[in-house]
Amino acid sequence: MEIQRNGFKRESYILSVDVGTTSIRCHIFDKEAQIRGSCTTKVNLLYPEPGLVELDPEELWRGFVKVVNGAVQDSGLQMRQMETLGISTQRGTFTTWDRKTGVPFHNFISWQDLRAVELVRSWNNSCTMKAIHGVMMALHFLSKNKRFQAASLIVFSTQHVTFRLAWALRHWKQLSEAVAEGTCCFGTIDTWLLYKLTKGLVHATDYSNASATGMFDSYQLCWSEFLCCLVSLPLSILPKVLNTGHRFGSTDPSIFGVSIPIMSVMADQQAAMFGECCFDIGDVKITMGTGTFMNINTGSKPHTSVAGLYPVVGWKIGPEVVYLAEGNAADTGTAIKWAQELELFSDVRETDAMANSVANSDGVCFVPSFSGLQAPLNDPKACASFMGLKPSTTKSHLVRAILESVAFRNKQLYETMLRETHIPIRKIRADGGICTNDFVMQLTADLFGRKVARPTQHEMSCLGAAFVAGLEVGFWKSQEELKKLQRTDRVFLPRNLYRMGDGGTEGEYTPILQRWEQALKRSMNWYGNP
Numbered sequence: 001m002e003i004q005r006n007g008f009k010r011e012s013y014i015l016s017v018d019v020g021t022t023s024i025r026c027h028i029f030d031k032e033a034q035i036r037g038s039c040t041t042k043v044n045l046l047y048p049e050p051g052l053v054e055l056d057p058e059e060l061w062r063g064f065v066k067v068v069n070g071a072v073q074d075s076g077l078q079m080r081q082m083e084t085l086g087i088s089t090q091r092g093t094f095t096t097w098d099r100k101t102g103v104p105f106h107n108f109i110s111w112q113d114l115r116a117v118e119l120v121r122s123w124n125n126s127c128t129m130k131a132i133h134g135v136m137m138a139l140h141f142l143s144k145n146k147r148f149q150a151a152s153l154i155v156f157s158t159q160h161v162t163f164r165l166a167w168a169l170r171h172w173k174q175l176s177e178a179v180a181e182g183t184c185c186f187g188t189i190d191t192w193l194l195y196k197l198t199k200g201l202v203h204a205t206d207y208s209n210a211s212a213t214g215m216f217d218s219y220q221l222c223w224s225e226f227l228c229c230l231v232s233l234p235l236s237i238l239p240k241v242l243n244t245g246h247r248f249g250s251t252d253p254s255i256f257g258v259s260i261p262i263m264s265v266m267a268d269q270q271a272a273m274f275g276e277c278c279f280d281i282g283d284v285k286i287t288m289g290t291g292t293f294m295n296i297n298t299g300s301k302p303h304t305s306v307a308g309l310y311p312v313v314g315w316k317i318g319p320e321v322v323y324l325a326e327g328n329a330a331d332t333g334t335a336i337k338w339a340q341e342l343e344l345f346s347d348v349r350e351t352d353a354m355a356n357s358v359a360n361s362d363g364v365c366f367v368p369s370f371s372g373l374q375a376p377l378n379d380p381k382a383c384a385s386f387m388g389l390k391p392s393t394t395k396s397h398l399v400r401a402i403l404e405s406v407a408f409r410n411k412q413l414y415e416t417m418l419r420e421t422h423i424p425i426r427k428i429r430a431d432g433g434i435c436t437n438d439f440v441m442q443l444t445a446d447l448f449g450r451k452v453a454r455p456t457q458h459e460m461s462c463l464g465a466a467f468v469a470g471l472e473v474g475f476w477k478s479q480e481e482l483k484k485l486q487r488t489d490r491v492f493l494p495r496n497l498y499r500m501g502d503g504g505t506e507g508e509y510t511p512i513l514q515r516w517e518q519a520l521k522r523s524m525n526w527y528g529n530p
Contacts, residue, residue, distance in 0.1 A: 012083035014475055015071070015260065016466035017064060018268060018459065019043070019089040019189050021112070021290040022333070024060070026067035027462045028075045028082070031475070033485040035457070037075025039067040046107060051117070053110035057095050060108065060189070061196050068256060079258050084473050085251065086264040086465030088271035089189040091212040094161050096168070096175060096237065097192070099183045102200055105174055108189065109164050112330065112371050116163040117380050120156045123163065128230075149304050158372070158380055159330070160214025161188070166231050179234050186237040188213065190265045197262065198249040204240045207321070208270040211313040216241075218302045218311050218323065244270075244315040245472040264468035268461040269293045270314045272431055273324060275464030276455065277483045282426035284417070286410060286444070286452070287460070288434035290333040294413040295324040296421060309375055309420055315468065325421055327413040330371040331384065332406050332434055338370070339402055344395050348437075354399045355439040360512070361401040363388040365519040368405045373524065376416045383526035387519045406434060407443040408516050414448055429453045431460040438492075445492040447509070456487040 013036060014029045021043065028037040041063045046054040072079050092111035097104040109115070123129055136152035139145070156163060165186065169175050178184035187195065190209050194202045210216040210223070215233065217224040223238050242248065248262040266274070273285045273295050281299040286292065295314075302311035303325035314322040336348060345351055365387045367373075372380035386398070418425070428450055434440055435454050445452040457463060470476045476485075 012081055012475070013075075013077060014084060014086065014466045014470050015068065015082040016086040016088070016462045016469065017067060018271070018461040018465065019060065019064065019087075019193070020268060020461070021045075021090050021110070024063045024067050025459060025462060026071035027459075027466070028071050028077065029463070029466045029470075033463065033466075033482075037071045037073075037077065039070025039074055041067055041070075045110065051114035053113040054107035055093065055110060057097075057104040057108055057192060061193070064193060064196075065255060079256050079260075082258075082260050083475060084263040084469045085260045086266070086462075086467075086469030087190060087193060087262065088266050088268050088461040088465040089193070089209065091188065091209060091267045091269065092159055092161055092214075094165065094186060094188045094213075095192060096178070096184055096186050097195075098178060099185045099203075102195065104192075105178065105184070106168065106172060108192075109168065111159050113164060114158055114371065114380065116167040117158050119163045119167055120158050120380065123156050123231075132230075155378060157214070157374075157378070159328075159374070160212075162214040162227065162231060162233070165215075165233060169232070179237060182236065184234075184237045185239075187239055190267075191239045194248055194262065194265065197251045197255065199252040199254075202249045204242050204248060204265075206242055206244045206246070206265045206267075207313040207316040208244050208267040209265065210241045211311075212267050212269075218313055221313070221316075221321070243317060245317040245468045247472070261473070263472040264465050266315065266461075266465045266468060267312075269295060269326065270312065270324065271462075271464030271468075272460040273297070273314055273464065274467055275457075275460035275462070276429045276431060277479070277486050278427070278429065279322075279479050279483075280426055282423050284414075284425055284428045285460075286428065286430040286435075287432040288332050288406065288410075288430065288440070289432035290331075292329040292332040292406065292409060292413070292432075292434075293326060294328065294410070294417060295326045296417050296423060296425075298323045298325050298421060298423065303421055309416060317468065317471070325417065327375040327416055329368065329374055329406075329409040329413065331368045332409070333432075334370050335366070335368040335384070335402055335405070336434065339399065344399055344402075348433075351399050351403060352437050352439045354396045355403050358394070358396045358400055360397075361388075361404060362390060362393050362397040363515070364390075364393055364397050364401040365516045366398070366401040366405040367516075367519050367523040368402070368409065369523055373520065376412060377520065377524065379524045381527040382520075382524045385519065385523050385526075387522065388515070400439075403437065403439050404443065404512070405516065406440050407447055408513060410444045411447040411513075425450065427453065429455065431455055431458050433458060441490075441492045442495075445494045449494045451494065452492045454489045454492070456489045
């Protein structure tokens with residue numbers, strides 16, 4: 001693609017920003033999807049009280065502007081060569097602000113935040129929920145409508161926005177006053193950035209982000225009036241929901257010196273799925289970053305789960321809607337960072353060699369549950385723990401136990417996905433910072449009994465948002481063209497000796513897995529005990 005300005009033709013590029021849980025990064029992509037310039041800055045998480053996790057909205061905005069300017073400077077290109085901007089953001093992290101002034105009422109409340117855990121527990125155990133489940137079950141029996149089946153199985157989670165927003169509305173008087181006055185805007189990070197980039201002209205989100213809030217009806221593709229009414233959430237504060245690939249507006253010229261069309265807004269896991277070119281039913285993506293997120297493409301229909309897999313909109317481009325079923329483990333990267341801060345190792349790259357330096361974990365099991373346990377266990381009160389420590393236990397044993405726990409959670413999610421969806425798996429691709437660890441990747445492939453591919457680029461959310469934006473402006477012509485740009489660093493093949501019943505390592509891992517599952521059970525409901 002070329003942009004013509006003042007009679008001169010200039011090569012054009014795609015600008016893409018990913019706002020993650022721990023960092024904000026910007027990449028500039030050329031026609032071959034190669035990175036021409038990059039810039040990264042840290043996201044500073046705030047912990048005002050135990051269990052509370054927040055981000056400063058203005059600091060996040062400054063970080064966004066910083067990485068865009070830094071990436072363009074790093075590339076040696078000019079801002080006017082940026083044909084379009086794509087945005088990928090962490091999901092379920094939200095704030096509210098004054099519609100007139102644009103000033104936030106409070107910090108972003110992170111998806112990891114547990115302030116609403118008691119509210120969630122009380123709702124899940126309430127007579128109201130039992131009555132709703134019963135009525136929906138009956139309606140499903142009579143109509144066979146999957147929407148009623150989904151409603152009969154719904155279990156609320158702190159990771160969804162619903163009850164953290166309900167908590168905020170109950171506890172902060174200024175919010176309820178702003179709602180009454182019609183001056184309150186709600187938004188996840190993408191909505192906040194669109195609002196800032198357009199100087200308040202756009203209050204919107206896309207289907208992928210909306211579907212991950214817990215307040216969205218993925219079957220009807222609209223905000224759920226029933227749920228919002230049930231939990232007393234005002235529909236008036238919610239943003240407009242638009243296609244994932246769409247002209248959301250343009251950046252105000254005062255921000256970057258030129259006006260850049262914003263052509264994609266996408267939730268990070270869905271963006272990673274798109275970046276991995278998992279366009280077909282049965283394609284699986286595993287992102288191992290701050291948390292592990294496993295997604296399977298379920299096609300044009302949302303999946304109804306009984307074990308906690310969540311149906312999300314992958315993307316909506318034109319009339320086409322692609323759905324994903326998702327399971328997650330919240331504390332993958334968190335556990336690695338915690339171990340590093342304890343000085344179990346100095347460099348994350350050491351962990352692979354440390355894990356392979358010992359034959360096993362010496363009976364040690366690690367439960368990665370700093371933020372509770374998600375599907376298929378779904379216990380927000382579970383605690384993180386080491387079990388089976390001995391005088392003979394070394395740092396290498398501890399590190400191996402931590403890395404094994406990542407692969408074991410992967411196996412749990414994968415088996416849940418197979419059992420629930422009954423969709424034949426076409427391919428499995430992994431990304432995120434933890435996928436650089438060969439031990440985790442190989443053990444995951446062994447436990448799956450399937451090959452797992454690792455891309456050359458590990459941060460796929462940026463690439464996914466860039467792909468969608470590029471398709472919208474004709475920078476790339478089709479999804480088939482994108483597949484040709486996909487690059488694989490290594491394919492991890494399951495080792496034959498891991499197959500069950502041949503006397504190999506799978507047999508050796510069976511008691512280790514069983515012991516680890518016992519450790520999980522002992523860690524559950526820990527914070528519910530006196």
